[in-house]
Amino acid sequence: MKILVPVKRVVDANVKVRVKPDQSGVELANVKMSMNPFDEISVEEAVRLKEKGVATEIVVVSVGPAQAQETLRTALAMGADRGILITADGPTESLGVAKLLAKVAAEEQPGLIILGKQAIDDDANQTGQMLAALLGWGQGTFASKVEPSADKVAVTREIDGGLETVELKLPAVVTTDLRLNEPRYASLPNIMKAKAKPIANKTPADYGVDLTPRLTTLKVSEPPKRSAGIKVKTVDELVEKLKSAGVIA
Amino acid sequence: MSVLVLAEHDNASLKDATLNAVSAARALAGFAGGEVHVLVAGSGAQGAADAAAKVEGVSKVLLADDAAYGDALAENVAPLVAGLLANYDAFLAPATSRGKNIAPRVAALLDVAQVSEILSVESADTFTRPIYAGNAIATVQSSDAKKVITVRGTAFPKAAASGGSASVEAVSGAADSGLSSFKGAELTQSARPELTGAKIIVSGGRALGSGEAFTQYIDPLADKLGAAVGASRAAVDAGYVPNDYQVGQTGKIVAPELYVAVGISGAIQHLAGMKDSKVIVAINKDEEAPIFQVADYGLVGDLFQLVPELTSKL
Ligand SMILES: Cc1cc2nc3c(=O)[nH]c(=O)nc-3n(C[C@H](O)[C@H](O)[C@H](O)COP(=O)(O)OP(=O)(O)OC[C@H]3O[C@@H](n4cnc5c(N)ncnc54)[C@H](O)[C@@H]3O)c2cc1C
Ligand SMILES: Nc1ncnc2c1ncn2[C@@H]1O[C@H](COP(=O)(O)O)[C@@H](O)[C@H]1O
Numbered sequence: 001m002k003i004l005v006p007v008k009r010v011v012d013a014n015v016k017v018r019v020k021p022d023q024s025g026v027e028l029a030n031v032k033m034s035m036n037p038f039d040e041i042s043v044e045e046a047v048r049l050k051e052k053g054v055a056t057e058i059v060v061v062s063v064g065p066a067q068a069q070e071t072l073r074t075a076l077a078m079g080a081d082r083g084i085l086i087t088a089d090g091p092t093e094s095l096g097v098a099k100l101l102a103k104v105a106a107e108e109q110p111g112l113i114i115l116g117k118q119a120i121d122d123d124a125n126q127t128g129q130m131l132a133a134l135l136g137w138g139q140g141t142f143a144s145k146v147e148p149s150a151d152k153v154a155v156t157r158e159i160d161g162g163l164e165t166v167e168l169k170l171p172a173v174v175t176t177d178l179r180l181n182e183p184r185y186a187s188l189p190n191i192m193k194a195k196a197k198p199i200a201n202k203t204p205a206d207y208g209v210d211l212t213p214r215l216t217t218l219k220v221s222e223p224p225k226r227s228a229g230i231k232v233k234t235v236d237e238l239v240e241k242l243k244s245a246g247v248i249a
Numbered sequence: 250m251s252v253l254v255l256a257e258h259d260n261a262s263l264k265d266a267t268l269n270a271v272s273a274a275r276a277l278a279g280f281a282g283g284e285v286h287v288l289v290a291g292s293g294a295q296g297a298a299d300a301a302a303k304v305e306g307v308s309k310v311l312l313a314d315d316a317a318y319g320d321a322l323a324e325n326v327a328p329l330v331a332g333l334l335a336n337y338d339a340f341l342a343p344a345t346s347r348g349k350n351i352a353p354r355v356a357a358l359l360d361v362a363q364v365s366e367i368l369s370v371e372s373a374d375t376f377t378r379p380i381y382a383g384n385a386i387a388t389v390q391s392s393d394a395k396k397v398i399t400v401r402g403t404a405f406p407k408a409a410a411s412g413g414s415a416s417v418e419a420v421s422g423a424a425d426s427g428l429s430s431f432k433g434a435e436l437t438q439s440a441r442p443e444l445t446g447a448k449i450i451v452s453g454g455r456a457l458g459s460g461e462a463f464t465q466y467i468d469p470l471a472d473k474l475g476a477a478v479g480a481s482r483a484a485v486d487a488g489y490v491p492n493d494y495q496v497g498q499t500g501k502i503v504a505p506e507l508y509v510a511v512g513i514s515g516a517i518q519h520l521a522g523m524k525d526s527k528v529i530v531a532i533n534k535d536e537e538a539p540i541f542q543v544a545d546y547g548l549v550g551d552l553f554q555l556v557p558e559l560t561s562k563l
Contacts, residue, residue, distance in 0.1 A: 011381065013518070016384060016517055017381045017384050017385060018384075019384075019385050026380075026381060026384075026385050038499075093362055094353070094362070094363070095356065095357065095360075095361070095362045095363075098357060117499070118499065120381070120382065120498070120499075121380065121381060122365075122380055123365065123366070123379065123380055123381070123382070123498065124363070124365050125349050125353070125365060126353035126356070126363050126365060127353075128353075129323065129349075129350065129351075129352075129353035129354045129357070130353050130354065130356060130357035130363075131357075132323075132324075132354065133327060133354040133355075133356075133357035133358050134357050136428075137428065138324055138426075138428035138429040139323055139324065139350070139354065139429075140429075141323075141349070141350050142346060142350075144492065154432065157346075158346070158492045158493070159346040159347070159434075159493070160345050160346045160347070160445075160493055160501070161434075161436045161437060161493055162434065162436040162437040162491055162492070162493050163434065163435045163436075163491075163492065164320075164431070164432075164433065164434035164435075165431075165432040165433050165434070166322065166429050166430065166431055166432060167429065167430050167432050168428065168429045169427070169428055169429070172428075177492075177499075178482060178485075178486065178499060179485070179486065179492055213362075214361065214362035214391060214392050214393050215362050215364065215389045215390065215391055215392070216389065216390045216392065217387050217388070217389050218375065218388040218389065218390055219387075219388045220380070220385050220386070220387050220388075221385070221386050221388070222385070222386070223379070223383055223384065223385065223386050226524055226529075226542075226543045228541060228542045228543065228544065228547075229529075229544055229545035229546055229547065230545075230546060230547070231536070231541070231546075231547045231548070231549060232546050232547065232548055235548070235555060235558045235559050235562055236562065238530065238546055238548055238559065239559070239562050239563065242507070242528070242530070242546070245528055245545075247449075247506050247507040247527070247528045248449075248474065248507070248563065
C-alpha cells in the first residue's frame with residue numbers, strides 16, 4: 001500500500017508570533033519555520049507502517065513557497081521515499097489545498113492519506129475532512145491509533161468525551177492527533193541520504209486547480225491583552241483574594 | 250438570511266455547545282432578518298429534538314432520525330446537511346470534536362471555504378477568528394454564497410434552553426454511505442462537571458508526576474470547589490489523565506469563572522485554551538514561569554505542600 005502524507009511548512013511551534021503594526025498580518029520575516037508538528041506525527045506513522053511491512057512507498061507532498069522543499073527534505077530524512085512540491089506563493093486555504101491533494105491522490109492512487117489534524121498557523125482543522133469529501137472516502141480524524149488490515153483501517157479517535165473507534169473502507173483519509181506516536185529525529189546518515197531522494201516540482205496549474213482564496217483577511221489584530229496580576233505570599237492571602245473577587249464563597 | 254445549526258446531542262438530550270452556536274446563528278440571521286433552524290441528526294433522537302424546539306430563538310427543528318446518524322459519522326451526516334443547505338444561507342456547527350469532524354466535509358461538498366472557530370459575527374459575511382494559537386485575531390470576509398462556520402463556544406453566550414416553541418419536522422437523507430462504521434467508544438466516566446461548561450476548573454501539569462498524584466492532590470481541591478479537572482498536554486501525554494482533559498490550542502478551549510493552574514508552566518499552546526478565563530490562579534514553584542504573566546493571583550511554591558493547604562482552607 002502506498003501512503004500519501006501532506007506536510008505544511010509553518011511558523012515553529014515555539015515562536016510567539018507578533019502582529020504587524022499595520023495589522024496586515026503577522027511578522028514572518030526571520031522567524032523560524034518548521035514542519036507542522038502534526039505532520040511530523042503523520043510522517044512518523046507512515047514510516048512505522050512501512051517498517052511493519054504494511055506500507056510499500058511513502059510520498060510526501062507540500063503546497064507552499066519554494067522553501068517548503070526543506071520541509072519535504074525533513075520528511076524524506078525521517079523515512080519517506082519521494083516528494084512532490086507544489087509551489088504556491090501567498091497563503092493557502094484548506095479548500096484549495098484539498099483540491100490539489102485530491103488531484104495528487106488521483107494520480108498516485110494511495111491506499112491511505114495521513115494528514116495532520118490542524119496546521120498550527122491557521123488553526124483551520126479542515127483539510128483532511130475536505131479531502132475525504134472530495135475523494136468520496138471515509139475519514140478517521142484526530143487519530144490516536146491507526147490499524148490497517150487488508151481492505152479496512154480501524155482508527156481510534158480522540159473525541160470530546162474520550163476515545164471512539166471507527167472502521168473505514170480503504171482507501172481512506174486519516175488525520176493525526178498528538179498521542180498517535182512520538183516522531184523520531186532524523187539521523188545524520190538519513191539526512192545525507194535524503195538529499196538524493198527525488199522531489200518533483202509542480203504548480204497548481206499543472207493540476208488545473210485554482211487557488212484563489214475564498215476568504216479575504218481584512219485585518220489581523222492583537223488579542224485582548226491580559227495583564228499579570230499579583231503574587232500572593234500565602235494560601236490564606238489567596239483564599240481571601242478569591243473570596244473578595246467573588247469567585248468562591 | 251436563514252441559518253441551520255447542527256445540534257450537539259446524545260439523542261436523549263441537547264448539549265450546551267448547541268446553545269452557544271444558536272447565539273452565533275441568531276447574530277448572523279439578525280443581519281437580514283432570517284430564521285434559525287436546528288438540525289438534530291441522530292437515532293432515536295426525539296428527546297434531543299424536543300429540547301432543541303424549546304431553545305429561545307429557534308423557529309424550526311429538523312429531525313433526521315435514522316440508525317445511520319446514530320453515531321454522528323461524518324460520512325453519513327455531511328451529505329444530509331449538504332442536501333438541506335439548498336434552503337439555507339449558512340450552516341453553523343459548534344467547534345466540538347463532532348462539529349470539527351463534520352463541518353469541513355459539508356463545506357467541501359458545497360465547494361465553499363469553512364470559517365473555523367469564529368469568535369464574533371461582524372456582518373453577514375465577516376467574522377473574527379483566532380490564528381497562531383490565539384496570538385492573533387483575524388477578521389475574515391467570506392466571498393462564498395453559502396457560509397460554513399464552526400463556532401467557538403466560549404465566545405458566545407448560551408441561548409436560553411427554554412422559552413422557545415419551534416415545530417419539529419422530519420427530514421431524511423441518503424443515510425448510510427457504506428464508507429465507515431462505528432466500532433465502539435471508551436468514554437471518560439466522571440461525576441464532575443464537563444470541562445467546557447464548568448464554572449471552575451482545576452488543571453494539573455507535568456509537575457504532578459503521576460496519575461496517583463492527580464487523585465491525591467488535584468481531585469480533592471476540585472471536589473471542594475465543585476470544579477472540573479483539566480490538564481496540560483504534558484500531563485495527558487504522560488498518561489496521568491485521559492486525553493479529553495487536555496486544555497489548549499489543540500485540546501479544549503475553556504473560559505470558566507475561575508481557572509486554577511497547578512504545576513503548569515504556561516506554554517503558548519496551553520494559554521491558548523484558557524487565557525479567557527475570568528480569574529486565573531497559578532501555583533508553580535518557578536517564579537519565572539510564563540503562567541504568572543496571565544495569572545491574577547500567583548502563588549510561588551511547592552504544589553505538594555500548597556495544594557493540600559488550600560484544599561483544607563476552603
Ligand atoms: C502542536 C502542539 C500542540 C500543543 N497543544 C497543547 C495543548 O493543547 N495544551 C497544552 O497544555 N499543551 C500543548 N502543547 C504542549 C506545550 O507546548 C507544553 O509542552 C505543555 O503545555 C507543557 O505542559 P506543562 O506545563 O504541564 O509541563 P512543563 O512545561 O514541564 O511545566 C511544568 C511546570 O511545573 C512546575 N513545577 C515542577 N514541580 C513543581 C512543584 N513541585 N510544585 C509547583 N510547581 C512545580 C515547573 O516549574 C514548570 O513550570 C502543544 C505543543 C505542540 C507542539
Ligand atoms: N499547504 C499545505 N501543504 C501540504 N499540506 C497541507 C497544507 N495545508 C494543510 N495541509 C495538511 O492539512 C492538515 C490540516 O491543515 P489545516 O486544515 O490547514 O488545519 C495539515 O496538518 C497538513 O497535513
